[in-house]
């Protein structure tokens with residue numbers, strides 16, 4: 001459903017992405033890699049938000065050939081640290097996700113209202129629908145933004161660090177939601193820093209230095225090797241009941257060039 005071959009993407013005269021390839025149809029894919037690897041930039045390119053050399057095709061048709069409205073219906077976007085909608089009520093923010101379905105200046109239809117309520121109930125933010133989002137905590141606001149993305153009901157969901165600020169129960173709820181959307185046929189792509197959650201995805205897309213270096217299942221040893229490589233072998237990986245868990249590993253001890261005190265002579 002999405003097929004990308006991004007050969008070159010530059011920002012401010014600096015090359016940020018080169019040689020990024022992926023082909024995904026359905027399921028949930030987690031993009032992982034070190035800080036600055038280009039994960040957010042790749043996600044923006046997939047959403048058609050940045051120009052680049054190469055191509056991104058959605059359902060066999062180049063993204064640049066889709067109208068803005070068609071594209072907004074086909075893919076929902078949840079960005080990193082979004083804060084531009086502060087003045088709006090939570091419900092109004094989620095209704096923004098329905099804009100691509102509505103005629104110009106038309107009031108929301110019954111279907112729009114129902115989609116908004118469904119999405120807000122799914123992310124458990126329906127209770128504060130009448131509150132301005134700038135009065136919500138970081139995690140509460142994140143759930144409103146997630147509801148906005150869900151309310152679009154698109155076949156492709158792109159989310160950049162969707163778990164930021166979410167407590168463990170809401171992280172688990174997010175996992176359930178994503179699995180439901182994937183089971184219903186959607187393609188979900190999320191950038192994740194939480195490797196333990198990412199290792200529950202159907203596939204991991206591992207990035208390093210502006211490139212996609214590996215795409216594979218968390219069960220494949222090659223995927224875990226790629227992770228170790230891009231994180232400089234600073235991960236401890238443990239298998240527990242068929243699930244891979246990751247802990248940060250301490251740096252290897254440096255060999256001290258200072259003589260131990262008891263080795264010195266004081267006479």
Ligand code: ADP
Pocket residue numbers: 011012014016033034035036037038039040041042
């Ligand atoms: P990630 O999401 O993997 O942490 P990003 O995609 O945000 O990484 O950024 C990749 C690299 O691109 C970083 O080195 C970052 O500093 C750089 N970068 C991001 N946006 C810009 C910009 N607008 N101008 C110049 N460099 C940028």
Ligand code: MG
Pocket residue numbers: 039040041080191
């Ligand atoms: Mg990022």
